Structure formats: structure tokens, C-alpha cells
Amino acid sequence: MTTFWCEWAWLGGDRPEPGVEILVSGDRFAEIAHPTAPRPDAVRLSGLTVPGIANVHSHAFHRALRGRTHSGTGSFWTWRDRMYELALDLDPDSYRGLATQVFQEMLASGYTAVGEFHYLHHQPGGAAYADPNAMSRAILEAAAETGIRITLLDALYLFGGLDQDYVAPQGAQRRYSDGSAEAWTERLDALHVASPTQRVGAAIHSVRAVDPEAMAIVGDYARRRALPLHIHLSEQPAENDRCLAVHGVTPTMLLDSVGLVDENLTAVHATHLDEADISRLGAGRATACFCPTTERDLADGIGPSAALAAAGARLCVGSDSHAVIDPLEELRAVELNQRLATLTRGNHSVPDLLTAGTVNGYRALGWDGGRIERGSLADLVTISIREDVAPEHILATAIFAGARCDVTHTFVGGSLVYQNSQG
Ligand SMILES: [Zn+2]
The missing domain is CATH 2.30.40.10 (Urease, subunit C, domain 1)
Incomplete structure (x- = not known):
């Protein structure tokens, strides 16, 4: 005691x-x-x-881009090309080393739990490692080394994008793909986590990278194993445009069409939503994870955090690309972004911001904590x-x-x- x-x-x-x-x-x-x-x-x-404060959305390897991309021109999509180049350089050993440093920095900044949204699964050409979960284990070992609590959000990624139809993964994206949702479930079945500070969660990379049939398989798997389910949702207008062109509905409504908008869902970014999307996420009591320091760095836009909260959604935060690792900065930015967008102060109370950082974040990662x-x-x-x-x-x-x-x-x-x- x-x-x-x-x-x-x-x-x-x-x-x-x-x-x-x-x-x-x-x-x-x-x-x-x-x-x-x-x-x-x-x-x-x-x-x-x-x-403890939860960092609900992390890609540990993006930390290596800090200071190297911020002054560039272009958009989210040109930044993504730089990130893909980096993704080709990592193997399980170098990933473990990098993630260890990132998780130490999180602990020193006040994050006690991390949701590592993990899609860097296979070898650069796309072939599996001898242990198909070698990269996942590298992350879990890094977390164990530092003592941070972790939910490994293992992401399904099948396609390189959505154009007229889904496009096959290219270049670095071939590392991300398991080939099918069934292969993803088999790989997750083989990933056993025994530590009391570690657990596994499920993730769908985005509506750009996973078709609705595969989304439904991930949703069923998450329900069967009681895993939290995360997805990048409407981070960029182009994602909405392509989803509307191909499926005739917004990304939120596409998720809803396969029954995934509920209390178990964490929608990461939730930036470009229409009123029906906001109502649906709120009515489903879904969680929206804002990553303001990354969203402003990547020129994503400002998500409707106050409208989502008013509609019934829970909010939480993540440092995502780790351009900044500072939970206090992330939490206040949720409110300060709303002030800039609405010309009004006091959109989120301080206790509500703390609730987002703590109990909501822990819940989104499947932990009974944050209070x-x-x-x-x-x-x-x-x-x-x-x-x-x-x-x-x-x-x-x-x-x-x-x-x-x-x-x-x-x-x-x-x-x-x-x-x-x-x-
Ligand atoms: Zn992300």
C-alpha cells in the first residue's frame, strides 16, 4: 500500500x-x-x-518528422509523401528504439496512456516478417520499457486510396496492407498480450483504405472480442468528396451503414462533418478524438468539437504526429480553436476539457481509469x-x-x- x-x-x-x-x-x-x-x-x-491523461491517437514513427516538415509548403497530401518515405526505413529494431523515445517523452509530458494507431505491419515490399506481428511487438516492448499504459490499435489498411474506385496500395502503403480483412483477424488472433498495462484495440485506417464489407468484418471482430474501435474520419475535404462520389454518402454515414457508429467507436479528427454527421455521432454516443496540434500543422481545419459535445458525443485528444507532445497544449487548443472559429469564448469548460483528457480518453482506449x-x-x-x-x-x-x-x-x-x- x-x-x-x-x-x-x-x-x-x-x-x-x-x-x-x-x-x-x-x-x-x-x-x-x-x-x-x-x-x-x-x-x-x-x-x-x-x-492520468490519455494520448488517444499516436503514430509513434511520425515523431521522426518533427522539425523536418513544418516549414514546407503544400498540404496534408504532400506531408504524407514525406511520412511514407520515412515509413520505408523502419524495421522492428529501429521502430522499437524510436517508439521508446516517443513514449518516454509522453510520460515526461503527463500522458500516462497511449493509443498507438498502428498500420506499419509488414516488410517494405509488403511480405510478412517471420513473426507477422513483429512490428506490433516492437511497439509493445517499447511501451513496456518505459512503463506507459498502451492500447495497440491495430489498423486494417487494404487500399491506397479512393479514386473512381479503391486503388491498390503503392510504395510504402504495401507495408500497411494485410491483403484482406480475414488475414488481419488471423494476425490479431496470434497477438497475445499478457501485461496488465497493455491491451489490443481494433482500427480501420479510414474510408479511403477500407471498403464497407471489410469494415463490417472489423466491426464484428471488435464486438466479439470487446475491443475499442478507432478510425480516421473526415480529416480532409478530399476524403469526403471521394466518399460521396463513390458511395453517395459521407464517411460518417458510410460507417453508419455498416452499423459502426456507437459507443465503442472513436472517430479521429472528425474535422469536416455536416450537421447530419454531427447528429449521428452524438446520438450514437461515439467519441471524437481531436489532435489540434497536428490538425493545425497539416492544415486540416477545425473540427466542430462544441457541436459534437452538444449532440452527445464524448471528446478526447491525441498528439497524433507528435509535432508537439504536450497534453495541456492539446486540451486548451480544443477550446481555443473554437474561439477562433466562432469568435466566442467558453465553448468548453475547464472541467470538460479535463474530462476529455482523462476519463473519456481512458474509456476510448478500453481502460477503467482517468478518474x-x-x-x-x-x-x-x-x-x-x-x-x-x-x-x-x-x-x-x-x-x-x-x-x-x-x-x-x-x-x-x-x-x-x-x-x-x-x-
Ligand atoms: Zn492518425
Whole structure:
């Protein structure tokens, strides 16, 4: 049993509670009490302690592009060509090394859990490795090395795009494809994960890369194994245009036509939606994952986060391409983007932003965590509050004025996985 004593802790309300004592047994919270005075044997955490923050959408290998693509011209599609060149260089060993560094950076920034949206499955020419899950295992080993909690979102990718019809994968895309949805299910059946901090999830790369029949197979598989299901959805107008031209419906409605818009779905980006899409995602209680630092870098646009939340969808965030790894920046950008788009402040409350980062993100990755309450997974982040502010302003100070360098401690399953020099 470990005892933590938090100067301030966010337990889900409008303001943090002072003097919160948290007992951890195994990898879960056992008791929470407040206000209390610190016991001599308690681990003292100064500043604001919040539940672990989930990075719901990550492509670890994109981290290698940081600083090398941002000043270029072009669009999402020209950036994608650079990313494809990089994808051809990686093997399981180099991928493990790169992912280890990325996951360490996440822990140091306050992310305790990651959803690795993984589609770099096979050898550069498309042939399987001797172990067809070699690249997946490299990622899981990297996560184990660092201590981050992970959901490996193993993605089905069959086609290189949607033109008049689906186009065969070209170049680097051949690494991504399993050839068929059935082959994807067989590969996932062979991927056994035993660690208490690791699990597998299902993903459909996008409506560009998977046809509706194959989507339905992934959906059935996810339901049968109770896996979360993620998809890139309407990140770019061109994706909507092609989907409308070929299928006569938007990507959201195409997903709905195969019965996938429900509470188990996480729609990543959800940027270019019409009103019917927003209503359907909201009515289905789907989750929308915004990746604002990547979406602005790639000139994607601003997704309708406030309208989605009002319609009933849950929100969460991810750092996606890792141009920036900073959950506080990602969370405040959800609100600040809405201010820029609507000329109105206060579209998302600070507790709602924290809920997106914590409990909603954990739920989207299939974990019972993201909240400081008895029985929940004992993942915590402590953020230094440098300003001398009244209690009612502490949460807003952390979200709107904090940065990754203010994170002093990160715990996963009750274990310390990061501590900075000030902590
Ligand atoms: Zn992505």
C-alpha cells in the first residue's frame, strides 16, 4: 500500500480539493480522503494532481518528422509523401528504439496512456516478417520499457486510396496492407498480450483504405472480442468528396451503414462533418478524438468539437504526429480553436476539457481509469502551479497557462514512471 498526499487534486468537480490523501493498493486506488494533513510516510505531491491523461491517437514513427516538415509548403497530401518515405526505413529494431523515445517523452509530458494507431505491419515490399506481428511487438516492448499504459490499435489498411474506385496500395502503403480483412483477424488472433498495462484495440485506417464489407468484418471482430474501435474520419475535404462520389454518402454515414457508429467507436479528427454527421455521432454516443496540434500543422481545419459535445458525443485528444507532445497544449487548443472559429469564448469548460483528457480518453482506449476514485487504475499526473492563484483558478491556470515542463511526476498503476528535477 502506497500513500500519496496531494496539495491539490482534481476529483471531477469545478475546482480542485486541498489536502487529498490517496491510498493505492496494487495498481488501483483504494481510498481517497480530504482534506487531510500529510502523514509522515506519504509521498508528497505539491501543485495540482490530476488523473492520468490519455494520448488517444499516436503514430509513434511520425515523431521522426518533427522539425523536418513544418516549414514546407503544400498540404496534408504532400506531408504524407514525406511520412511514407520515412515509413520505408523502419524495421522492428529501429521502430522499437524510436517508439521508446516517443513514449518516454509522453510520460515526461503527463500522458500516462497511449493509443498507438498502428498500420506499419509488414516488410517494405509488403511480405510478412517471420513473426507477422513483429512490428506490433516492437511497439509493445517499447511501451513496456518505459512503463506507459498502451492500447495497440491495430489498423486494417487494404487500399491506397479512393479514386473512381479503391486503388491498390503503392510504395510504402504495401507495408500497411494485410491483403484482406480475414488475414488481419488471423494476425490479431496470434497477438497475445499478457501485461496488465497493455491491451489490443481494433482500427480501420479510414474510408479511403477500407471498403464497407471489410469494415463490417472489423466491426464484428471488435464486438466479439470487446475491443475499442478507432478510425480516421473526415480529416480532409478530399476524403469526403471521394466518399460521396463513390458511395453517395459521407464517411460518417458510410460507417453508419455498416452499423459502426456507437459507443465503442472513436472517430479521429472528425474535422469536416455536416450537421447530419454531427447528429449521428452524438446520438450514437461515439467519441471524437481531436489532435489540434497536428490538425493545425497539416492544415486540416477545425473540427466542430462544441457541436459534437452538444449532440452527445464524448471528446478526447491525441498528439497524433507528435509535432508537439504536450497534453495541456492539446486540451486548451480544443477550446481555443473554437474561439477562433466562432469568435466566442467558453465553448468548453475547464472541467470538460479535463474530462476529455482523462476519463473519456481512458474509456476510448478500453481502460477503467482517468478518474481519482476508489477502484480506478492508479494513474496520476502532478503539475506544478507556479502562479499564486485562488483555488477556483487553479484548474484554468494548469490548462490555459501550463506546459509540459510543469509536469513534475507521472505515475502509472501506482508506480513512478517520471519525475522532473523540480519534483
Ligand atoms: Zn492518425
